[in-house]
């Protein structure tokens with residue numbers, strides 16, 4: 650646990666109800682950020698805000714709800730609107746079937762969340778950052794952007810989009826102080842990622858981590874806090890984080 654430090658500004662984290670997003674809210678709050686915590690599950694956000702006190706504003710939001718996302722900058726309470734740090738974390742994988750057996754609805758849901766939802770949130774908040782002359786957009790991508798693996802088809806492609814969008818935003822923002830970072834984690838346990846991917850099949854989800862020593866959500870949260878704490882003239886553009894026991898690839902995992 651880090652001791653709270655001087656106020657840093659306002660952050661907004663999507664997918665904050667569990668996993669990497671929740672750990673990021675906790676870590677940023679400990680660093681002195683005020684954090685808008687967004688996800689679909691309102692109760693989990695309330696519980697998180699209850700833990701962290703006034704530093705966290707729970708804000709139920711489905712990133713695929715275009716109208717709610719577009720309204721976000723004006724809908725937030727006036728003293729929470731100037732978002733300095735956007736962590737685009739909400740995302741999911743659905744299914745591990747080979748492409749020829751995949752469910753088109755799963756593909757569409759991944760595109761809607763990981764790509765279209767992330768775009769909508771960025772589109773809603775980026776102009777304010779530029780206008781205020783301060784801001785930082787952090788995308789949580791994945792090593793799946795770089796390393797293809799069987800059954801990772803559209804999930805990996807969506808994360809490749811996220812990486813390239815990060816580079817594209819940076820190209821557009823070079824005359825502004827706004828920073829853009831893509832963080833690409835390898836295997837992270839302690840979140841609902843695999844449970845969601847395997848649609849509630851807990852045994853199948855647990856098998857992913859069996860005998861391995863994956864990272865934890867707090868490890869990724871630490872990276873978010875670190876990129877955000879760099880001097881204003883330093884932009885960490887791309888950061889890959891791997892468990893020690895994972896080689897260059899999603900399925901290259903050492904198991905005891």
Ligand SMILES: NC(=O)c1ccc[n+]([C@@H]2O[C@H](COP(=O)([O-])OP(=O)(O)OC[C@H]3O[C@@H](n4cnc5c(N)ncnc54)[C@H](OP(=O)(O)O)[C@@H]3O)[C@@H](O)[C@H]2O)c1
Pocket residue numbers: 663664665666667668669670687688689690691710711712713738739740741742762766789790791792833834835836837838840841842843845866
């Ligand atoms: N776990 C890994 O191994 C790993 C590795 C690399 C990258 N990542 C990436 O890290 C991010 C977080 O994953 P995680 O492992 O923490 O998984 P997780 O525990 O399943 O968390 C995903 C979060 O996204 C939220 N979410 C999903 N759909 C949403 C929507 N339509 N609108 C708003 N929020 C939505 C979920 O909240 P609600 O259900 O309450 O909406 C949840 O808070 C994802 O982008 C994932 O692709 C994970």
